Amino acid sequence: MNNAVINFPLPANEPVKAYMPGSPERVALEAELERQSKIVVDIPIIIGGKEIRTGDTGTVTCPHDHKHVLATYHKVTKKEIKMAIDAAMKAWKEWSRTPWTTRAAIVMKMAELLATKYRPIMNAATMLGQSKNIYQAEIDSACETIDFFRYNVHYASKIYGMQPKDGVGQLNHTEYRPLEGFILAVTPFNFTSIASNLCMTPVLMGNVALWKPSTTALLSNYYLMQLYKEAGLPDGVINFLPGSGALIGEVATDSKYFSGIHFTGSTATFKSLWKQASLNVDKYISYPRLVGETGGKDFIFVPRSARPLPACTFPRACGPTC
Numbered sequence: 001m002n003n004a005v006i007n008f009p010l011p012a013n014e015p016v017k018a019y020m021p022g023s024p025e026r027v028a029l030e031a032e033l034e035r036q037s038k039i040v041v042d043i044p045i046i047i048g049g050k051e052i053r054t055g056d057t058g059t060v061t062c063p064h065d066h067k068h069v070l071a072t073y074h075k076v077t078k079k080e081i082k083m084a085i086d087a088a089m090k091a092w093k094e095w096s097r098t099p100w101t102t103r104a105a106i107v108m109k110m111a112e113l114l115a116t117k118y119r120p121i122m123n124a125a126t127m128l129g130q131s132k133n134i135y136q137a138e139i140d141s142a143c144e145t146i147d148f149f150r151y152n153v154h155y156a157s158k159i160y161g162m163q164p165k166d167g168v169g170q171l172n173h174t175e176y177r178p179l180e181g182f183i184l185a186v187t188p189f190n191f192t193s194i195a196s197n198l199c200m201t202p203v204l205m206g207n208v209a210l211w212k213p214s215t216t217a218l219l220s221n222y223y224l225m226q227l228y229k230e231a232g233l234p235d236g237v238i239n240f241l242p243g244s245g246a247l248i249g250e251v252a253t254d255s256k257y258f259s260g261i262h263f264t265g266s267t268a269t270f271k272s273l274w275k276q277a278s279l280n281v282d283k284y285i286s287y288p289r290l291v292g293e294t295g296g297k298d299f300i301f302v303p304r305s306a307r308p309l310p311a312c313t314f315p316r317a318c319g320p321t322c
Contacts, residue, residue, distance in 0.1 A: 047241075144191075148196060184210050184249070185212065188265055
C-alpha cells in the first residue's frame with residue numbers, strides 16, 4: 001500500500017550540449033547520422049503495441065534532398081483506425097486506473113532515456129527528416145522534449161495537490177478523472193518536442209490517444225514510439241497512425257468514444273476537425289475537449305544590420321537549409 005505523499009520538485013532545464021569537435025556527444029551524433037543516412041526504415045502502423053503493414057506505402061525523404069529516401073511508411077485505412085479505437089479503449093480500462101505516480105515514473109524514465117541513449121538517435125532523425133541543424137535539433141528533439149517530460153510531471157503533481165478547503169465537520173477531497181474516451185493527437189512537422197507533448201500530456205493524466213503524426217516528421221516520431229515502449233508505456237495507450245489526416249479525423253470524430261483533440265497545425269484543418277466534432281456531438285458519451293494551436297498570425301522583421309549565421313558544421317546532414 002502506498003500511503004506516501006509524493007511531490008515532484010520543479011526541475012532544472014536540460015543543459016544544451018555544445019557538440020564541439022571530438023566531444024563524446026559529437027562523435028556519437030556523427031556515427032548516428034552516418035547510420036541513419038545509409039538505411040531506409042520501414043515504418044509500420046502501431047496499434048495495441050503490434051506492428052501492422054497494409055502494403056499501401058509512402059516515402060519519407062530529406063526536405064533538403066528529396067532524392068534521399070529515409071523511410072517508407074504504411075498508410076492506415078478505416079479498418080486500422082477502428083482497430084486503434086478498440087485498442088485504445090481496451091488500454092483505457094487499466095491505464096485510467098493506474099496510480100498517477102506510476103504514470104509519472106514512466107514519463108520520467110522517458111526523460112532519462114532521451115537524455116542518454118536516445119539523444120543521438122532523436123537528434124539525427126530530426127536533422128535528416130526535418131532539416132534542422134544540430135543546434136536546432138538539440139534544443140528541440142532533445143532538450144525541449146526532455147523538459148516537457150519533467151516539467152509536465154511537476155505540474156501534474158501540483159494539479160493533483162490542489163484540494164478544496166474542509167468545512168465544519170467535513171473532510172473535502174477531489175479526485176481527477178481521465179476522460180472516458182480517447183484523445184486524437186494531430187501533430188506538426190516542425191517540432192519533434194511538440195509531436196511528443198501533444199500525445200504525452202493527456203497520457204500522463206491517464207488518457208489514451210490516437211496519434212496522427214505529420215508525414216514529414218515520421219522518422220523522429222517513429223523513434224519516439226520506440227522510446228515510449230522502452231520506458232514502460234503499456235501497449236495501446238498511444239496508437240501510431242500514419243496516413244491521411246482527413247480519413248483519420250473522419251473516423252475518429254465519428255466514434256462515440258471521441259473525447260478530445262490535441263492539435264497543432266493549420267487553421268483550416270483545425271476548423272474542419274471542429275466542424276466534424278460539432279456535427280457528431282449527439283453521439284459522444286461526453287463533451288469532447290478541443291485544444292488547438294494554429295498558424296497564420298506571425299510575421300518576422302529582418303533588419304538590414306542582421307548578419308547571416310556561420311556555415312553549418314554538419315552540411316552533409318542539413319544541406320543548403322543551414
